[in-house]
Amino acid sequence: MSECKGVWVFSEKFDLMLEMLGKGREVADKLGTELVVVLVGKGVSDKANELVRYGADRVYVVDDIALEHFQTEGYLSVLHGLALQHKPEVVLVGSTRDGKPLAARLATRLEAGCVPDCNRLSVDEKGRLVGERITYGGNASAKIVFKTKPQIATVPSRAFEKPEPKDRNGQVVKMDAKVDAPRTEVVERKPLEASNVRIEEAEVIVSCGRGLEKKEDKVLLDELSAVLCGQVGCSRPLAEDRKWFSEWVGLSGHKVKPKLYVACGISGVIQHVAGIRDAKVIVAINKDEQAPIFEVADYGVVGNLYEVLPALKEALKKQLQ
Amino acid sequence: MKRIVVCLKQAVDVSQMKVDPATRQLITAAAPKKISDFDKNALEEAIRIKEKIGNVEVVTVTMSAEDAKTVLREALAMGADKAYLVNDPSLKDVDTFGTAYVLSEVVKKVGEFDLILGGETSLDSFSGLVGARMAELLGLPHLSSIRKLGVEGDFVVAERSLEESIETVKAKMPALVTVTREVNQPRIPSLMMIMKASKKEIVNWALVDLNVQKEKLAARIELVEVLAPKTERKKVRITGESVQEVADKLATALIQEGVVKR
Numbered sequence: 321m322s323e324c325k326g327v328w329v330f331s332e333k334f335d336l337m338l339e340m341l342g343k344g345r346e347v348a349d350k351l352g353t354e355l356v357v358v359l360v361g362k363g364v365s366d367k368a369n370e371l372v373r374y375g376a377d378r379v380y381v382v383d384d385i386a387l388e389h390f391q392t393e394g395y396l397s398v399l400h401g402l403a404l405q406h407k408p409e410v411v412l413v414g415s416t417r418d419g420k421p422l423a424a425r426l427a428t429r430l431e432a433g434c435v436p437d438c439n440r441l442s443v444d445e446k447g448r449l450v451g452e453r454i455t456y457g458g459n460a461s462a463k464i465v466f467k468t469k470p471q472i473a474t475v476p477s478r479a480f481e482k483p484e485p486k487d488r489n490g491q492v493v494k495m496d497a498k499v500d501a502p503r504t505e506v507v508e509r510k511p512l513e514a515s516n517v518r519i520e521e522a523e524v525i526v527s528c529g530r531g532l533e534k535k536e537d538k539v540l541l542d543e544l545s546a547v548l549c550g551q552v553g554c555s556r557p558l559a560e561d562r563k564w565f566s567e568w569v570g571l572s573g574h575k576v577k578p579k580l581y582v583a584c585g586i587s588g589v590i591q592h593v594a595g596i597r598d599a600k601v602i603v604a605i606n607k608d609e610q611a612p613i614f615e616v617a618d619y620g621v622v623g624n625l626y627e628v629l630p631a632l633k634e635a636l637k638k639q640l641q
Numbered sequence: 642m643k644r645i646v647v648c649l650k651q652a653v654d655v656s657q658m659k660v661d662p663a664t665r666q667l668i669t670a671a672a673p674k675k676i677s678d679f680d681k682n683a684l685e686e687a688i689r690i691k692e693k694i695g696n697v698e699v700v701t702v703t704m705s706a707e708d709a710k711t712v713l714r715e716a717l718a719m720g721a722d723k724a725y726l727v728n729d730p731s732l733k734d735v736d737t738f739g740t741a742y743v744l745s746e747v748v749k750k751v752g753e754f755d756l757i758l759g760g761e762t763s764l765d766s767f768s769g770l771v772g773a774r775m776a777e778l779l780g781l782p783h784l785s786s787i788r789k790l791g792v793e794g795d796f797v798v799a800e801r802s803l804e805e806s807i808e809t810v811k812a813k814m815p816a817l818v819t820v821t822r823e824v825n826q827p828r829i830p831s832l833m834m835i836m837k838a839s840k841k842e843i844v845n846w847a848l849v850d851l852n853v854q855k856e857k858l859a860a861r862i863e864l865v866e867v868l869a870p871k872t873e874r875k876k877v878r879i880t881g882e883s884v885q886e887v888a889d890k891l892a893t894a895l896i897q898e899g900v901v902k903r
Contacts, residue, residue, distance in 0.1 A: 392783065417786045417803045424737070424773035425783075433736060433861030436768050455867065456765055457655030460667050463866040467859075503782035504816075507798070508809040518805070524900070549902050560822065571767065572822060580900040590655070597870060601900045603891065618875040619894055621887055631888035639892050640903055 324409040324469040327351065329376070330358045330399060331414025332390045332422075333477070334367065338374050340412050340475050342483035343441055345375040347410060350443040354378055356408070360398055362388035365494070372490030375483055379492045386499045389506070390418050392425065397500035400429050408470050410449050412441075415474035427472045434472045435464045439479045439598070449473065458571050458594025478520050478577045478598075512566065519567065524550025524580045525599075527569055529592075530557050531585015531606065531625055535564045540629045541584065547636050548580065555586045570595040584625045588613025605629070642792065642814075644698045645687040646748055648759035648771070649716055649724075651709040652677035655765055660869040667867060676712055679760025681719075683820050685827040686790055687758050688720035694792060697755075698722050702747045704740060706733035710843055717838035718830035724841070725751060729848040736860040741774030743858070746851045748779065756797060757817040761786055772819035782812040788823040 327348040331337045337357060348355040354377040359368055361383065368379040382398050403411070403426070413423035415437050427434035440452035449471040455462045519525065526545040532538065532554075541552045553576070559568040569576055571594040581599035585606060586592060593616050596602060604617035605628050614620040621628055654675050659668040676684070684701065691697045701716050703709050704727040713724040727747055735743070748757060757779075762769030776783035788807075789800035797816050801808040802823065830838070848855075879894070881887040895901045 417801070420769060421773035421776075421783060421785045424770040425777040427770075428738065428741065428774040428777040431738065431857075431861075433738065434770055435862060436770055450865070454870075455767055456653065456658060456667060456669075457767070459655055459658050459660060459869060460867045461870045462864060465863050465865055466861065467863055468861045504784060504810045504812040506808055507811050510807045510809075512805055512807065523902075572762075580895065580898075601895070601898050602874065603895070614876070614878075616872055616874055618877060618898075619891060620876065620878045621891060622878070622880075623884060623887065627884045628888060631884045632891055635885070635888040635892035636895070636901065639889075639896055640901070 324407045325353045326356050326406065326408045327353060327410040327412070328356045328358060328403075328408040329412050330360070331416065331419055332360070332395065333414055333416060333419075335482075336414035336416065336475075336477050337371065338482045339477065339480050340414065341371070341375040343475070343480040344412055345483065347441060347443055347449065348377075351409060351447060353409060356380065356406075358382070358399060358402060360387050360395060368492040370485070372488060372492070373485040375488070376490050378490060380495050381492060382495050382497045384497070384499055391502035392418070392422055392504070393500040393502050395422055396425050396429070398497045399426050401497050402495065403430060403470065411470050411472045413472065413474045415476040420474050423472055423474045430470060430472075432470050432472050433466050433468055434474070435466070436474045437476050438473045439476065441473060441475070454571065454594050454597070458590040458597075476575060519551055519553050519569065519574050520576055522551040522576065522578050524548040524582075525553045525569070525576055525578045526550055526582045526584065527553035527555065527586060528558060528584045528625075529555040529586030532558065535562070537626070538564070540626065544582070544629050544633045544636075547633050547640075550578070550580070555592050583613050583617070584629060586613055587611045588616060642694060642697050642755045644700065644752070644754040645690060645756045645758060646751060646754045647680070647684045647687045647699065647701045647716075647721065648744055648757065648775070649680045649684065649701045649703045649713070650677040650760070650763050651675070651703060651705050651707070651712045652763050652765040665869040665871070667869065674709075674712060676715060677760055677764040679762055679764065679820065679822060681760075681827045682822055682824050683758040683760050683818075684716055684719060684721060685825045686820055687756070688828075689825065690756075690790075690792055691720070700725060700751060702744055702751065703727070704732055704743045704747065706730055713843055714835075714838060715830065717841040717843070718835040719828055720834070722841065724843045725846065726843055727846045727848065727851065731848060731858070734860050735858050736862050737768050737770040737774055738861055739858040741771045741778055743848070743851065743853060744771070745775050745778040746853050747846070748775075750846075750851060755814045756792075757781070757815070759817070759819050761819045761821050772817060776817040779817070781815055781817045784810055784812060784816060784818045787818050787820045790818060790820065790824060
């Protein structure tokens with residue numbers, strides 16, 4: 321166990337790797353070890369130097385035509401092979417829909433522990449990685465340490481800030497790896513509607529809940545959102561029960577981190593609140609003054625969203641001129 | 642097709658959990674237990690496959706440090722044919738590795754299967770690791786984040802809900818599938834189904850009945866602290882004589898916060 325060294329960062333999404341490098345750097349410095357990125361894909365070699373500029377001491381590049389698209393078995397065989405050879409102390413994996421099962425399988429193949437969806441990471445006085453994550457449907461935050469190595473944690477997008485790139489020295493090492501064949505075949509890949517893509521990245525989100533009476537009334541949110549240069553979101557019932565949207569904000573949907581979150585006609589059940597906890601400012605607009613959303617809002621307006629939203633849109637337009 | 646195995650977790654009903662506001666500690670002991678939501682979707686999906694193609698046995702497997710028979714009765718009432726429960730106090734402190742390991746051994750003991758179904762994650766701990774870990778231990782292809790599922794001959798065909806796309810995937814069975822809540826709306830069993838279920842069997846195994854090496858069950862992680870998150874919100878109520886006045890005040894506040902782009 322003691323011979324394990326190095327903090328590794330991996331994601332099949334390049335941007336998420338950059339986000340993880342700032343925190344990875346901090347953890348590596350605390351442990352007095354090097355920060356390593358495992359860069360996997362086809363034709364990715366020329367991106368290695370950018371990873372060095374964002375903080376990597378070393379980049380293992382596995383460039384193989386068989387790795388052009390993500391596929392669990394192939395990516396897993398590469399990471400597992402490298403981990404056996406170099407014995408990392410910490411492995412941070414981007415917590416995407418593909419990345420999380422990959423991390424779980426890597427941890428199992430190495431008989432290691434795994435803490436998923438860490439929105440905070442630190443190192444304790446014993447030199448153990450400490451991961452913090454939301455649990456019990458948003459009722460609690462859990463602090464978890466590892467008892468064995470490697471310590472594998474997954475990191476959601478937008479949990480950490482992308483560091484500032486600078487000119488630094490780092491080693492880029494090309495590696496050959498055994499790539500296992502995929503056991504699932506991708507038959508078709510359809511992109512999601514553009515309006516629903518990447519709500520995680522939005523700086524302003526105007527979101528509606530069951531207080532919205534008709535699907536067409538969404539235009540009220542669109543109009544306010546346009547003034548705020550934001551995106552429109554919704555709570556789970558509007559997507560899952562009424563099917564007015566395909567994606568939703570909340571613990572089981574998208575966890576968002578905007579500067580401003582405007583919750584319109586959303587009661588504020590704990591699972592929804594868990595998805596907006598990292599918003600800088602939360603505004604709640606709701607008819608019911610007892611709605612729990614007011615307990616987690618910075619600004620609350622008790623009122624009918626059909627009156628408040630158009631008025632707010634006009635007020636903002638006027639004051640922003 | 643012969644058998645579909647559905648993994649069910651007995652989870653804390655998080656919507657009924659209470660928090661002590663002074664200490665931020667959770668009061669879990671009093672919260673009722675139920676089948677974890679996502680696992681219920683998996684069970685519903687298994688029953689629908691059975692109804693469609695017939696001649697399939699749907700069994701459920703559960704591991705728990707506490708008794709879970711009451712919760713499993715509901716699964717049988719929904720339409721599962723048989724339930725397997727491994728109930729052992731020493732399972733209290735296992736982590737996702739131990740959970741997947743024990744469940745995998747239960748599945749092996751149950752016998753041949755074509756599909757293993759489970760929820761993408763669990764309602765209470767929300768880790769979402771056990772399905773993938775089981776696929777690894779059992780050497781199976783894993784189809785995750787599934788919102789639509791079908792069986793075509795020897796293959797399972799499914800739609801995955803990804804961040805920016807919907808992916809249709811196909812794998813040869815046996816395979817392991819984890820579903821999201823989008824996949825279906827689980828049925829509510831009728832009184833008739835509940836009565837019929839009382840005759841169905843719940844097989845109760847102890848850890849010693851399985852081919853489990855105890856030392857492998859030692860947790861690889863340790864929970865240091867579980868606390869309700871601090872809410873540090875301003876909670877300013879904006880009021881006024883008219884909607885327009887309220888809207889003006891709110892707009893001013895948001896501009897002052899610097900969260901609105903000019």
